[in-house]
Amino acid sequence: MKRKKVMLITPPYHSGVVESAGTWLNLGFVYIAESLRKAGYDVEIYDAMSYFNDYTDIAKRIETHKPDVVATTAITASINDCIEICRLSKQINPKVITVLGNVHPTFMWEEILNEHHTCVDYIVRGEGEITLPELLNCYFSRGNVSKIKGIAFWDGSRASATLAREYITDLDSIEGAWDLVDWSIYTYRPKPDSVLAIVNSSRGCNQYCSFCSQQLFWSRKWRAKSPEVFVSELEHIHTKYDVNAAMIADETPTYDRQRWERILDLLIERSMDIELFMETRVKDIVRDRDILWKYREAGIVHIYVGVESTSPDTLKRFEKDVSIEESRLAIELINKHDIISETSFVLGMPDETMASINMTVELAKHYNPDMAFFLAIAPWPYANIYKELEPYVATKDYSKYNLIEPVVKPAGMTIDELRDGLNRATRLFYMDKFSRLKNMTSFKRDYLIAVMKLLMEHSYIGSQIKSIHDSMPEEMKRFIRDFAEHFSPIP
Structure with missing residues (x-):
């Protein structure tokens, strides 16, 4: 079976704060990428923010690399950019799986899914190293994703969330x-x-x-x-x-x-x-x-x-x-x-x-x-x-x-x-x-x-x-x- 490709995209959000002192790595993606690799996925970390790429650049990257999954990460100030990445991904390939994570989606999953369920497939609530590989494994094996802890999704008529995922104890x-x-x-x-x-x-x-x-x-x-x-x-x-x-x-x-x-x-x-x-x-x-x-x-x-x-x-x-x-x-x-x-x-x-x-x-x-x-x-x-x-x-x-x-x-x-x-x-x-x-x-x-x-x-x-x-x-x-x-x- 062909290995599935996952693209982890840091959104192109800029406020004039972070970039004033330098360019900063998205640490969360470094650990999530390794957990996905161990689960058998081909993974790419794409830091659109640090490259100062715009949506045209992002679209070209998605079109060229053809990921099966696009996952992005949102604080409150960058949630609009993350939604746009999901929308863009779906326009390029309606079959691509889109995933949101980090603080804002963890708490605001219901609002996001009510307004954007046509372009946002899943939300990872809390830490992603265990949840995201389990979610993708379940999805691609056509399992029941409602049994995966720590996610939210649109169940066809409403936003739904599963039980919370326990925190990783052994860092x-x-x-x-x-x-x-x-x-x-x-x-x-x-x-x-x-x-x-x-x-x-x-x-x-x-x-x-x-x-x-x-x-x-x-x-x-x-x-x-x-x-x-x-x-x-x-x-x-x-x-x-x-x-x-x-x-x-x-x-x-x-x-x-x-x-x-x-x-x-x-x-x-x-x-x-x-x-x-x-x-x-x-x-x-x-x-x-x-x-x-x-x-x-x-x-x-x-x-x-x-x-x-x-x-x-x-x-x-x-x-x-x-x-x-x-x-x-x-x-x-x-x-x-x-x-x-x-x-x-x-x-x-x-x-x-x-x-x-x-x-x-x-x-x-x-x-x-x-x-x-x-x-x-x-x-x-x-x-x-x-x-x-x-x-x-x-x-x-x-x-x-x-x-x-x-x-x-x-x-x-x-x-x-x-x-x-x-x-x-x-x-x-x-x-x-x-x-x-x-x-x-x-x-x-x-x-x-x-x-x-x-x-x-x-x-x-x-x-x-x-x-x-x-x-x-x-x-x-x-x-x-x-x-x-x-x-x-x-x-």
Whole structure:
């Protein structure tokens, strides 16, 4: 029997955020691809987003490769693009099987199938490594797909979902199809000649953040790879594919301190020339103050912590189990160890005002992260906070739910006023940051100058950063140029 072909397509969604710093691998497809290969399928990973391909390019790829199955992956902001890929696939070949997965389809399967069942055949709810091969095996053997856990489909008259799939407990057993990755397109722009990977050491989030999707997607459960397996996987892609920069994609890689410290020790012991970037919890940074030197020694150069708000009342509404004092201390500790500190502030709640935005900016300066992003609250329709936000939602166009474009209209502001407030917050923060360049270490100074140049050229906030630079005194411009020569200096 001829082997069936599966094409895994990352949709061509762009918002000006992710692509500002580089091109990023879809890690989920790497593991799903390997599980499909082991099940006997021919698999292709097609990252239309990172290739900056349009629908004409995608159509040509589908027509040329003739897949039997097209599977794509959707967050809320990219769901429209994923639906279009399914529609396009069906136009090219009505017999092709189309599959959607990831966070938005997991929760919004009924809405999707009610509106788009003519082009969407199946939805994988939750993790896909076991579910997708089982689904395809059942379908192609003409079995009863309603017995497959973790899917949703149109049963002829209505949207139907099967029992939930249990989470994978043994993450060490999951292997990645790293050889299917086109490494030539993945790079981290602040690091010249970089080859960028996305990796993870754990899955899950056991926090309660009311605005977030991750704790819902993972049902507040957390599982981890063994330190040895994780570090060996990182070493493999470093040695085999020359990866020299990697983002640890875990929501909370540091949750288990003993395990995390073992990872750090192994990274130090093996001394790989890889720069690592990560996200973690404020509380874990404060907890680890005595071993933060190991973070830096292990190659971690950039840490994001979610501060989210400078208002105690908003933090309570967000169900963030963290205090303002802890957030400030975490950033201070990261800075102390010469690691790039990054955070974000979520603005645009119904009671937001220009005065409250200005107060957030002033406190953001006080926290003193190296990088800060002022984001518009995104009302995920499945998030716990949605009921509070729904009366203020200005549009149901999911493509705008990207944390950049204001979607919630505060009671006392227009959408345009909120947009202006977010832009102004960016200008004020980075003007202050530019003024502190002389006081930074050479590592941070060079890094930030490179990042600022990239933000000007590639980011949605480029015009804001450019306006700051243009309004600087000539003396400061010369100072920046002096330190930016090896980064193609800012003109």
